[in-house]
Amino acid sequence: MLKGIKLRLYPTRAQEGQLWQLFGNNRFVWNQMLAMAKARYKNNPGSRFINEYGMNNLLKTLKTEYLFLKLSDSTSLQVVNHQLAQAFSMLFKHRGGQPRFKSRRSAKQAYTGRFPASKQLVVAKHRVKLPKLGSIKTSKTGQLVDGQIKRYTVSHDATGRYYLSLQVEFPEPKSLPKTGVQVGIDLGVADLAITSNGQKYPKFQAPWEEKQGITWQRKFDRRKRQAKVNVIQWNHDKAHLIKLELNDYQNWQRARKIKARYQQRLANRRKDYLNKLTTQLVKVYDVIVIEDLKVKNLMHNHHLAKSIANASWYQFRTMLDYKCQWYGKQLIVVSPNYTSQQCSKCGFQSGRKPLEIREWTCPHCGTHHDRDINAAVNILHKGLKAVQ
Secondary structure, eight states: OEEEEEEEEEOOHHHHHHHHHHHHHHHHHHHHHHHHHHHHHHHOTTSOOOOHHHHHHHHHHHHHHOGGGGGSOHHHHHHHHHHHHHHHHHHHTTSSOOOOOOOTTOSOEEEEEEOOTTSOSEEETTEEEETTTEEEEESOOGGGTTOEEEEEEEEEOTTSOEEEEEEEEOOOOOOOOOOOOEEEEEEOSSEEEEETTSOEEEOOOOHHHHHHHHHHHHHHHHHHHHHHHHHHHHTTOTTTSOOOOGGGOHHHHHHHHHHHHHHHHHHHHHHHHHHHHHHHHHHHOSEEEEEOOOHHHHTTOTTTHHHHHHHTHHHHHHHHHHHHHHTTOEEEEEOOTTTTTBOTTTOOBOOOOOTTOOEEEOTTTOOEEEHHHHHHHHHHHHHHHHHO
């Protein structure tokens, strides 16, 4: 079983400089290979695209010409070629756009390498040893016990922090004990999840982080605009203004970092809430039936787009999916069509109802329904019928 584990890194000043050298080397190789591919196509449109194997051969020439590339982990440069080849493959299949050049001013910088099976990653309780970097302080290493490291990614994000993301192979986990209980789940906006047995799980809320994120987003936009105005003014009045590049304005950069930290805190709290909720559901129920919602289409409704994005239905479904696989439970996905309109007791179709109607009575059998619970029961019936 493969798992992704993310750790916080605390590099020294010297290691920070080394990390930025490694980020730059990977960016340099990507840009060089992409420029070569574009020039080759421009000069001879009928020429064959150089594949990953060909780009790896060109790495030898680049390392001879640019000696600083030898400071990088060799596998990380090969991963760059693999990612570029994949990007072109998606382009040729019409499933993605053209690969673009990478900028050193990008808020996120990262490099990925393959970890050698013969080496040990964890060297102490809060220290790991990475290729070319050596021993570096980290947040925790207890999660890595009994795991085989496959790949590692070191990244620097907009908050100014460094992270280590690991792809780790673990033995298959033990299945959770069977409970014999089945449930249908209707996803909503007012409540995140409503089960067919009448239980409602509230939506995620973090008003303080959300308010701070909005406040600092406004400050960021305002300061960025003022920095742009100052740069434009300098071109016309060079005698009275100090020449600064756009990214040199510290107020703007400070707002960018604070804004990113509040937004990251909000995202982390939401992810933690969804993890706890999905784990609880997988422990309690053996069969879970959910609806196959097209979130991208629903986001076109500008009245509900913010609430839908905050609910993170897709992330909720993804977590349920892999946790059911891990722990021996069953997840069934069904179409949401007519689940809110149909009476779960007699099957009568009562027609479409506005969202403000939360309760209704079936005109055929007289059963009084809670809209969301009725939909969850219909989802459960659909799922059980599909697997029979």
